[in-house]
Amino acid sequence: MIPFFDLTKQYATIKSEIDDATAHVLKSGWFILGPEVRAFEKEFAEYHGVQHALGVGSGTEAIHIALLALGVGAGDEVITVPNTAVATVAAIELTGARAVLCDVRADSMLLDVAQLERAITPRTKAIIPVHLFGQSCDLDPILRIARARKILVLEDCAQAHGATYRGKRVGSYGDIAAFSFYPTKNLGAYGDGGAIITNDAALAERVNLLRQYGWRERYASDIKGMNSRLDELQAAILRVKLRHLDAWNAARRGHAALYTELLRAVTPPRELAYGQSVYHLYVIQSSNRQSLISHLKSRGIGTAIHYPQMIHRQAAYTNLGYGAGSLPVAEKLEREILSLPLYPELALDDVRAVAQAVNEFV
Ligand SMILES: *Cc1c(COP(=O)(O)O)cnc(C)c1O
Numbered sequence: 001m002i003p004f005f006d007l008t009k010q011y012a013t014i015k016s017e018i019d020d021a022t023a024h025v026l027k028s029g030w031f032i033l034g035p036e037v038r039a040f041e042k043e044f045a046e047y048h049g050v051q052h053a054l055g056v057g058s059g060t061e062a063i064h065i066a067l068l069a070l071g072v073g074a075g076d077e078v079i080t081v082p083n084t085a086v087a088t089v090a091a092i093e094l095t096g097a098r099a100v101l102c103d104v105r106a107d108s109m110l111l112d113v114a115q116l117e118r119a120i121t122p123r124t125k126a127i128i129p130v131h132l133f134g135q136s137c138d139l140d141p142i143l144r145i146a147r148a149r150k151i152l153v154l155e156d157c158a159q160a161h162g163a164t165y166r167g168k169r170v171g172s173y174g175d176i177a178a179f180s181f182y183p184t185k186n187l188g189a190y191g192d193g194g195a196i197i198t199n200d201a202a203l204a205e206r207v208n209l210l211r212q213y214g215w216r217e218r219y220a221s222d223i224k225g226m227n228s229r230l231d232e233l234q235a236a237i238l239r240v241k242l243r244h245l246d247a248w249n250a251a252r253r254g255h256a257a258l259y260t261e262l263l264r265a266v267t268p269p270r271e272l273a274y275g276q277s278v279y280h281l282y283v284i285q286s287s288n289r290q291s292l293i294s295h296l297k298s299r300g301i302g303t304a305i306h307y308p309q310m311i312h313r314q315a316a317y318t319n320l321g322y323g324a325g326s327l328p329v330a331e332k333l334e335r336e337i338l339s340l341p342l343y344p345e346l347a348l349d350d351v352r353a354v355a356q357a358v359n360e361f362v
Contacts, residue, residue, distance in 0.1 A: 063128070
C-alpha cells in the first residue's frame with residue numbers, strides 16, 4: 001500500500017520538537033497574536049528576504065486581504081489562471097472584483113505569458129500568477145507587462161514555499177504575496193493558517209489593520225476590517241517546521257528527479273530552467289488517465305487529480321462566461337493530469353514501485 005499522502009509520518013519525525021512547542025504555548029495562556037506569531041512572522045520574512053510578513057487565518061484569506069490591501073474591489077478585474085485551487089478565484093470574487101482567466105502552457109501548466117496581454121483591459125487592477133505544483137511562473141515578463149501598465153502583482157505562493165525564480169525565493173518578486181499553511185502544503189500547520197509577505201510598509205500596515213477589525217488600537221476601528229488571524233499554536237508549529245522546510249523540499253526534489261528518470265510513456269512535469277520547483281505535487285499527463293488510475297489502485301497505489309474541474313467549468317463560476325473550448329490547454333489538462341504520491345517521508349523504494357507500476361501499464 002502506497003497512500004497518496006500520509007501526514008502522520010512527518011509528525012513522527014519531529015514529534016518532540018512539536019510537542020515542546022505546543023506545550024509551551026498551552027502553558028503560556030496566550031493564544032492569539034502573541035510572541036509566537038511575532039517570531040514566526042520575523043523568521044518567515046527573513047526566509048524570503050523581505051521586510052514584512054503577517055500571519056492570517058488561511059491562504060484564501062491571505063489572497064482576499066492582500067487584494068483588499070492593494071485596493072481591489074467592485075468594478076476591477078483580476079487576471080489569474082483556470083487551473084488553480086478554487087480559493088484563488090473565490091478570494092478575487094469576495095472583493096467584488098471580477099476574475100479574468102488566462103490559459104496556461106501545456107508543459108509547465110503555468111500561466112502562459114504569451115496570452116497575458118490579451119487578457120488585459122482598462123479595468124485590470126491586478127494579476128495573480130499562481131506558482132502551481134511548486135514551480136514558479138515566469139515572473140520577469142509578467143512583472144514587465146504589469147509595471148508598464150501600472151497593474152499590481154500578487155503572487156499566489158500557496159503551493160511554492162521555498163521555490164526559487166532566478167535565484168530568489170518566490171513571494172519576493174510581486175507587490176505582495178500570499179501563502180497557505182493548509183496541512184498538506186510544503187509548509188503546513190496542524191489546522192488552517194496563512195501569511196502575506198511584502199516589502200511595502202504601507203501595504204503591510206493595511207494588511208495588519210484588515211486582519212483584525214481595522215484596529216490600530218484595540219476597540220477602535222480605523223477602517224473596516226475582519227477577523228483573520230494566525231493563532232499562537234499554529235505559529236509555534238510553523239516555527240518548528242520552517243526549520244525543516246529546505247530539507248523537506250530537497251527530499252521532494254530528489255523523489256521528483258527519480259520519478260522523471262524512471263517514468264516511460266507518460267508526460268512528466270517539466271521543470272523550467274529559470275528556477276527550482278519544490279514539487280508540492282508531482283503531476284504527470286496521460287491520455288489514458290482513468291485506466292491508469294484503476295491500474296494503480298489495483299496495486300494499492302493512491303493518486304489524486306489537481307484539479308478535476310477547471311474553475312470555469314464549476315457551477316459557481318459559470319458567471320465568468322468561459323464556455324467549453326475557451327481555455328483549451330487547461331481543458332486538455334483537466335482530462336489528462338494525474339498526481340502521483342510525493343511527500344518528503346516517502347521511501348525511494350516506494351517511488352520506484354510507483355514508477356514501475358505506471359510503466360507496466362503503458
Ligand atoms: C491551498 C491553496 C489556496 C488556499 O489556501 P487555504 O489555506 O486552503 O485557504 C490558494 N491557492 C492555491 C494555489 C492553493 O493551493
